[in-house]
Amino acid sequence: MTKPxxxxxxxxxxVGSQVVRLLREQEGDLAARVGAPLELAGVAVRKIGxxxxxxxxxxxxxxxxxxxxxxxxxxxxxxxxxxxEPARSLILSxxxxxxxxxxxxxxxxxxxxxxxxxxxxxxNADLYFEASVAGAxxxxxxxxxxxxxxxxxxxLGIVNGTTNYILxxxxxxxxxxxxxxxxxxxxxxxxxxxxxDVEGFDAAAKAAILAGIAFHTRVTAADxxxxxxxxxxxADVASAEAMGYVIKLLAICARSDDGGSVGVRVHPAMIPRxxxxxxxxxxxxxxxxxxxxxxxxxxxxxxxxxxxxxxxVLGDIVAVARNRIANTRGPEExxxxxxxxxxxxxxxxxxxxxxxxxxxxxxxxxxAEIFAKHDVSIQTVRQEGRGDDAQLVIVSHRAxxxxxxxxxxxxxxxxxxxxxxxxMRVEGDEAP
Amino acid sequence: MTKPxxxxxxxxxxVGSQVVRLLREQEGDLAARVGAPLELAGVAVRKIGxxxxxxxxxxxxxxxxxxxxxxxxxxxxxxxxxxxEPARSLILSxxxxxxxxxxxxxxxxxxxxxxxxxxxxxxNADLYFEASVAGAxxxxxxxxxxxxxxxxxxxLGIVNGTTNYILxxxxxxxxxxxxxxxxxxxxxxxxxxxxxDVEGFDAAAKAAILAGIAFHTRVTAADxxxxxxxxxxxADVASAEAMGYVIKLLAICARSDDGGSVGVRVHPAMIPRxxxxxxxxxxxxxxxxxxxxxxxxxxxxxxxxxxxxxxxVLGDIVAVARNRIANTRGPEExxxxxxxxxxxxxxxxxxxxxxxxxxxxxxxxxxAEIFAKHDVSIQTVRQEGRGDDAQLVIVSHRAxxxxxxxxxxxxxxxxxxxxxxxxMRVEGDEAP
Numbered sequence: 001m002t003k004p005x006x007x008x009x010x011x012x013x014x015v016g017s018q019v020v021r022l023l024r025e026q027e028g029d030l031a032a033r034v035g036a037p038l039e040l041a042g043v044a045v046r047k048i049g050x051x052x053x054x055x056x057x058x059x060x061x062x063x064x065x066x067x068x069x070x071x072x073x074x075x076x077x078x079x080x081x082x083x084x085e086p087a088r089s090l091i092l093s094x095x096x097x098x099x100x101x102x103x104x105x106x107x108x109x110x111x112x113x114x115x116x117x118x119x120x121x122x123x124n125a126d127l128y129f130e131a132s133v134a135g136a137x138x139x140x141x142x143x144x145x146x147x148x149x150x151x152x153x154x155x156l157g158i159v160n161g162t163t164n165y166i167l168x169x170x171x172x173x174x175x176x177x178x179x180x181x182x183x184x185x186x187x188x189x190x191x192x193x194x195x196x197d198v199e200g201f202d203a204a205a206k207a208a209i210l211a212g213i214a215f216h217t218r219v220t221a222a223d224x225x226x227x228x229x230x231x232x233x234x235a236d237v238a239s240a241e242a243m244g245y246v247i248k249l250l251a252i253c254a255r256s257d258d259g260g261s262v263g264v265r266v267h268p269a270m271i272p273r274x275x276x277x278x279x280x281x282x283x284x285x286x287x288x289x290x291x292x293x294x295x296x297x298x299x300x301x302x303x304x305x306x307x308x309x310x311x312x313v314l315g316d317i318v319a320v321a322r323n324r325i326a327n328t329r330g331p332e333e334x335x336x337x338x339x340x341x342x343x344x345x346x347x348x349x350x351x352x353x354x355x356x357x358x359x360x361x362x363x364x365x366x367x368a369e370i371f372a373k374h375d376v377s378i379q380t381v382r383q384e385g386r387g388d389d390a391q392l393v394i395v396s397h398r399a400x401x402x403x404x405x406x407x408x409x410x411x412x413x414x415x416x417x418x419x420x421x422x423x424m425r426v427e428g429d430e431a432p
Numbered sequence: 433m434t435k436p437x438x439x440x441x442x443x444x445x446x447v448g449s450q451v452v453r454l455l456r457e458q459e460g461d462l463a464a465r466v467g468a469p470l471e472l473a474g475v476a477v478r479k480i481g482x483x484x485x486x487x488x489x490x491x492x493x494x495x496x497x498x499x500x501x502x503x504x505x506x507x508x509x510x511x512x513x514x515x516x517e518p519a520r521s522l523i524l525s526x527x528x529x530x531x532x533x534x535x536x537x538x539x540x541x542x543x544x545x546x547x548x549x550x551x552x553x554x555x556n557a558d559l560y561f562e563a564s565v566a567g568a569x570x571x572x573x574x575x576x577x578x579x580x581x582x583x584x585x586x587x588l589g590i591v592n593g594t595t596n597y598i599l600x601x602x603x604x605x606x607x608x609x610x611x612x613x614x615x616x617x618x619x620x621x622x623x624x625x626x627x628x629d630v631e632g633f634d635a636a637a638k639a640a641i642l643a644g645i646a647f648h649t650r651v652t653a654a655d656x657x658x659x660x661x662x663x664x665x666x667a668d669v670a671s672a673e674a675m676g677y678v679i680k681l682l683a684i685c686a687r688s689d690d691g692g693s694v695g696v697r698v699h700p701a702m703i704p705r706x707x708x709x710x711x712x713x714x715x716x717x718x719x720x721x722x723x724x725x726x727x728x729x730x731x732x733x734x735x736x737x738x739x740x741x742x743x744x745v746l747g748d749i750v751a752v753a754r755n756r757i758a759n760t761r762g763p764e765e766x767x768x769x770x771x772x773x774x775x776x777x778x779x780x781x782x783x784x785x786x787x788x789x790x791x792x793x794x795x796x797x798x799x800a801e802i803f804a805k806h807d808v809s810i811q812t813v814r815q816e817g818r819g820d821d822a823q824l825v826i827v828s829h830r831a832x833x834x835x836x837x838x839x840x841x842x843x844x845x846x847x848x849x850x851x852x853x854x855x856m857r858v859e860g861d862e863a864p
Binding site (some may be wrong): 151297310311312336 | 573
């Protein structure tokens with residue numbers, strides 16, 4: 001057994017307090033798995049006096065994070081503060097001082113991963129961040145290591161538990177967005193300011209991280225097309241349900257058909273109820289990975305929460321601890337493919353659209369002509385009602401998002417179209 | 433870029449030929465990911481002249497596997513022959529000669545993993561075997577590394593594609609076992625001699641490997657309780673369906689309630705249709721992992737086939753290649769917990785049983801008394817038919833398998849019970 005490895009923990013909130021608890025409760029198992037005891041060297045917090053979810057020796061608490069991460073006796077720095085600063089500066093100081101770093105910070109990695117990864121490389125420091133995407137679900141390590149001999153084509157997933165909880169409530173109870181959000185807030189699934197979740201920022205950060213690893217290309221949050229779920233109505237949900245679909249907020253990272261570029265996007269989409277992602281309820285996460293040889297893989301589990309996220313953090317702590325003892329480090333950032341990230345307009349998707357139309361002979365023909373003009377083929381058309389209430393519900397085949405948006409623009413300008421209602425992308429059921 | 437790493441491939445059947453193809457087609461990507469080119473040094477086959485699924489330079493083929501694995505220029509030995517010998521001797525020779533080993537050989541690891549793992553340790557050699565369980569699904573690496581900071585409670589999965597295909601056909605078409613097996617054979621999902629699959633030997637080997645990793649304990653195939661699916665009738669399937677269940681062949685590795693021992697078993701079981709494993713169709717595999725902090729995780733994908741299995745093999749090749757360049761090795765076998773593997777009788781499960789009974793007052797009371805005598809509580813009873821056709825369908829609560837079997841033995845001896853039909857374990861819906 002080697003001498004103890006010392007851990008500095010930055011942040012002691014929902015996740016951090018679980019990390020402290022697990023380090024204590026699993027002390028013997030962790031030591032056996034690592035080959036050395038893991039010891040908590042200190043915990044940096046904003047306020048010393050605050051009540052925590054777990055017991056912590058008061059002598060370990062400090063408000064001086066900068067001194068903690070550079071302390072000579074510290075081997076591993078675990079960052080669970082979140083946000084850009086001071087997290088970035090602390091991680092950079094830690095690496096410069098020769099520490100291994102474990103972080104759950106999706107926002108930082110998606111916004112400025114380049115700086116963090118470069119520092120890891122220059123300082124020959126380990127950087128693990130499994131907990132930054134999809135909480136407890138082992139996803140980054142499988143993508144980065146298990147799939148290292150395969151060619152990933154697409155990653156398609158539900159990576160934000162809050163929005164999945166809201167959409168699931170809307171689907172199962174018919175609630176409005178506002179009511180479902182309030183329920184999620186009451187239950188602690190959504191924060192008081194839910195912007196990061198409901199506007200898709202959180203999912204977009206995760207999509208950037210996933211795309212970067214899957215395609216060996218640097219992708220930042222700014223490269224990700226993003227739409228949130230705030231404008232989804234109970235009527236949209238009901239209409240999807242009537243057609244055998246369910247609405248989910250999806251993160252989609254896909255190689256272009258020619259393989260030369262990638263698209264990364266987060267937006268609500270209708271998926272068929274028979275699709276495995278349709279069955280992902282409440283705040284759970286699930287991610288599909290499609291690879292050339294492996295085919296379709298799915299990973300499912302708790303995407304957030306203190307203990308599940310701490311499980312992923314602990315797995316990374318064990319990995320960096322083993323690496324330190326073996327005097328080696330894990331795989332570093334891989335960006336050799338350096339693919340172009342194409343704009344949303346070049347992404348291939350499908351579209352569902354409901355049109356309120358005048359019930360006159362020839363309406364369908366004229367609408368179909370608009371689709372044809374934009375090179376978009378129609379998969380299904382359903383005509384509902386008659387007279388003033390006539391409605392055309394159209395689902396397209398695959399086309400570029402630019403062509404689909406142009407089609408919708410043209411439809412809005414038609415005199416026979418009274419209103420374009422319920423425009424929604426469709427994913428998950430048509431082979432490329 | 434480092435000098436090329438040379439690979440010796442043992443076996444060039446369904447999986448081996450895909451490994452050759454992928455090494456060739458992904459040459460550039462693999463070199464970039466590893467940091468050195470990967471080169472095929474030789475392919476050991478039984479007969480040189482045989483037609484292969486992919487093109488191979490004839491000069492690479494050899495029937496002298498022993499010489500190939502000890503050749504000075506070889507760095508990595510990939511074993512996809514299967515079976516115990518000559519695979520074991522070749523792997524041991526390779527390790528003794530300082531090679532890193534990647535294998536897909538579940539039978540060997542489950543029967544004599546101790547010898548193989550000891551040789552890896554003594555020779556300081558890498559041993560990776562992701563492809564041995566659940567084909568393309570990244571499962572062993574997540575269990576061994578991502579969950580290294582958690583406490584796994586249970587692994588529950590469908591790990592044999594052939595039997596899942598057969599049971600799925602029986603469920604969806606009402607076919608008999610024999611007819612479904614013939615269809616599976618015609619489509620190449622089952623072998624001419626299907627014993628290893630339908631009798632559960634293949635799943636038992638995988639269960640032993642999974643349990644060993646999950647519980648840090650050495651588990652061999654001989655420790656695994658095993659029942660196949662050959663006695664499942666169309667009537668069993670129909671009866672399960674009527675109750676909202678589906679029959680699956682499950683591999684179950686579970687910690688005892690007190691945590692002091694583990695049970696490892698493979699047998700058919702009824703699971704509720706609402707359970708995510710119930711939706712696993714055709715030859716797909718899926719595995720649930722329940723851990724103390726992470727909660728329930730599910731991994732889903734293709735469990736067999738040339739390209740999917742080759743994807744897992746290639747992932748391992750990249751890992752051992754990176755390790756060789758970094759002059760390190762992956763985590764070795766972890767058996768520190770050394771838990772007792774308890775016999776099937778001590779495993780906790782539930783039971784469904786149909787009884788043909790005389791339709792007399794007091795029958796249910798007397799049957800219930802038998803359950804109570806064995807300390808087994810009843811969850812549901814349904815009485816069907818009347819007179820000579822009266823049937824009691826009973827589902828128990830959780831109990832030890834020994835108590836459940838003793839209960840069924842006592843039921844068989846009752847004068848009012850004409851026949852005990854449809855005895856089947858029930859899994860997947862009652863919290864411990």
